[in-house]
Amino acid sequence: MIAKKGKVSIIDVAKKAGVSPATVSRVLNKTAKVSPKLTKKVLSAVSELNYVPDPFAHGLKTKRTRSIGLIISDITNPFFPELARGVEDYVSSMGYSLILCNTDAKPESEKRYVELLLNKGIDGLMFTSLRVGEDFIRSLLSDSVPCVLVGRKPENIEGLVYVVTDNYKGGCIAGEYLISLGHKRFVHVSGPLDNSAGRERLSGFIDTLKKHKVKEENIRVIESDFTMEGGYKSAGDILRLKFLPTAIFFANDAMAIGALQKFWEEKIDIPETFSIIGFDNIKVSSLVSPPLTTISQEIYKIGQISARELIKIIEGEKGDSTILEPKLIERRSCKCIE
């Protein structure tokens, strides 16, 4: 039932069916018309012998592996499992496999992975960060390696397909919401600012506050790194600030959740002391307490769309970029302070 051992080859099938190997290949790959009579013979020989084409021999001619690589920083960051699941569900439905690569957002590690994958044969690559640098991506693109960028916009790379949420708008929504609740003093714990997602959430938020005449002195920005540990640490930093905010916007849920832990340890009541809002709407956000108010991205869907576009590109079509809408999810980590 399983291949791997006593290998039956295309020649065995051809003999059994009384045709040439070429004919077997043609019916299996539907790469040319074959008469119904021979088709039937071939098919029954295939199933009798339980023939499975050798992937290497096939690849040697076609140069295709039906595998794609997903490059992420860390599957342990709760944003990525949902993304990976979206990707995997789609690619597997198309007969592709997903190779998972954790780079911890280190440039060398990212580069090493990409080269490893390319050398083993991969049909396409999905990036969630661009630590390798833009030149590297450009060279991939010009070697026509199918690529898709997930969760952020490429800055300066012609022709790189991407799938994102409108991060700027998400920042605006967070700002509008906190303002509507009557808040006057704000902290933003941002993502890494070398990353467009981090930058856009920041500027959407700040622009909105300024639009509402919040003064500079009532806004603080702390740069962090999108991890739970980073969020935990930033909560400590906030408590050491002389400036006391009434509301904190974390650029993602993972950081907000890390901060929630710190506040809990310090016996600081949320939302009584600080209103907190996150970004992403990862699964656990509804499970922490208080349940986290957040700006949601459709993470699973982003994964699926990215996968769909990547496979389109692999199969020779043109990929399209897409921008999804963020949405406010009100839970209980913010309060009205009128």
Added chain:
Amino acid sequence: MIAKKGKVSIIDVAKKAGVSPATVSRVLNKTAKVSPKLTKKVLSAVSELNYVPDPFAHGLKTKRTRSIGLIISDITNPFFPELARGVEDYVSSMGYSLILCNTDAKPESEKRYVELLLNKGIDGLMFTSLRVGEDFIRSLLSDSVPCVLVGRKPENIEGLVYVVTDNYKGGCIAGEYLISLGHKRFVHVSGPLDNSAGRERLSGFIDTLKKHKVKEENIRVIESDFTMEGGYKSAGDILRLKFLPTAIFFANDAMAIGALQKFWEEKIDIPETFSIIGFDNIKVSSLVSPPLTTISQEIYKIGQISARELIKIIEGEKGDSTILEPKLIERRSCKCIE
């Protein structure tokens, strides 16, 4: 810099170095002694031409892909990212790649994946569930497909290497701990009982309670499924019970966390109303509130060891099974009710 296009082959390298392709192959694969002189020539030709061996041609001869498949139910269940990370870190350090497969624990889906992977060429397989059935695994083993079972013991499969925590002992520890806190009435929310991990945690727990003379009527078992959703639902079931426990042992943290949410929604104080203990010590357990007391498994390490053993088997050595010790992690979801 990137391969894929204008392909330079082993023949180009051979010409440039003034040797035969065989010699190039030998220095690259260290498969026979080559004189230092030629070795040097070959190496410099390789790097000048930036030669990368074709993975398909290589595989056609060697039948190896340096990829392994990890079969899990759902990467979105927070147990699996930590496991996957452990596996991936190890395999990538050995030059292997990890193919991720989410089966939702459905037998057909599991089977489909295994066959897909085998057909594309995979060097080894890691299972976290055995929904495909034992016969299937046995046939893999007899076709000498390297396999490792992770997180549970095989029931009846000769020669299947496994890596687990001592689940029975973990159940005992949970029981002893709750007893030591003075509890008298218990609910156990178990994992699926067709799974040895679920069964062993259950029996360790129950055996311990009985050893301490807890009467049957003071113990209830609710079978669930190791998911957060399942835990949430079971919390509802508990609240509808006429029987009121003082302590609840969840067979994993994901379920405990789902239950915590339900209790929070129902305004039931933990640990005041119920003491709660989980199993696994997944990352978020320390982040929920109250922080979850649990029996820890070294998930990341399990992943690493499994990967190590699998690669040993792939490379022709004998793999060893290992059993790790569970450990009590006291946090704040249990209280003493003396």
Added chain:
DNA sequence: CTGAAAGCGCTTACAG
């Protein structure tokens, strides 16, 4: 230690 040659198992012009 080194090379010429066969062969891994397919696919695909080329002919008919």
Added chain:
DNA sequence: CTGAAAGCGCTTACAG
């Protein structure tokens, strides 16, 4: 529509 044959890019007995 079908087959004989070349070729994909390596590896590995076989000889020397």
